Amino acid sequence: xxxxxxxxxxxxxxxxxxxxxxxxxxxxxxxxxxxxxxxxxxxxxxxxxxxxxxxxxxxxxxxxxxxxxxxxxxxxxxxxxxxxxxxxxxxxxxxxxxxxxxxxxxxxxxxxxxxxxxxxxxxxxxxxxxxxxxxxxxxxxxxxxxxxx
Ligand SMILES: [Fe+2]
Ligand SMILES: [Fe+2]
Numbered sequence: 001x002x003x004x005x006x007x008x009x010x011x012x013x014x015x016x017x018x019x020x021x022x023x024x025x026x027x028x029x030x031x032x033x034x035x036x037x038x039x040x041x042x043x044x045x046x047x048x049x050x051x052x053x054x055x056x057x058x059x060x061x062x063x064x065x066x067x068x069x070x071x072x073x074x075x076x077x078x079x080x081x082x083x084x085x086x087x088x089x090x091x092x093x094x095x096x097x098x099x100x101x102x103x104x105x106x107x108x109x110x111x112x113x114x115x116x117x118x119x120x121x122x123x124x125x126x127x128x129x130x131x132x133x134x135x136x137x138x139x140x141x142x143x144x145x146x147x148x149x
Pocket of ligand 2: 141
């Protein structure tokens with residue numbers, strides 16, 4: 001998957017903080033790293049099949065960074081995990097904050113990261129890339145949870 005995504009987002013894939021996502025579990029036994037790579041590939045496939053005309057670099061970069069919160073959200077006592085029971089509500093904002101520190105993000109990329117948990121975020125996605133990532137994330141997450149069971 002990395003080879004497929006590299007032409008769109010080498011800067012993200014090579015960043016040392018992004019590599020740390022391999023150490024954190026997202027769902028079941030799937031790391032955040034593998035989860036976001038799955039979401040990025042799924043987002044590309046949705047864009048291709050539905051002929052949506054997304055900006056593919058922004059689509060892949062935002063998909064890779066949508067869960068860039070950089071802690072294990074299952075560890076409720078971890079100091080970085082400031083909202084252990086409300087991770088679903090707070091992690092898009094934390095991911096956007098971390099991603100802004102490490103990368104120069106476009107408004108579209110930030111929108112997709114901040115709103116990927118819609119409808120929890122109340123405000124709906126503003127761009128087609130954000131809608132595609134929201135759909136891809138829900139689909140991939142459901143598969144990961146079901147496979148784990
Ligand atoms: Fe998320
Ligand atoms: Fe996700």
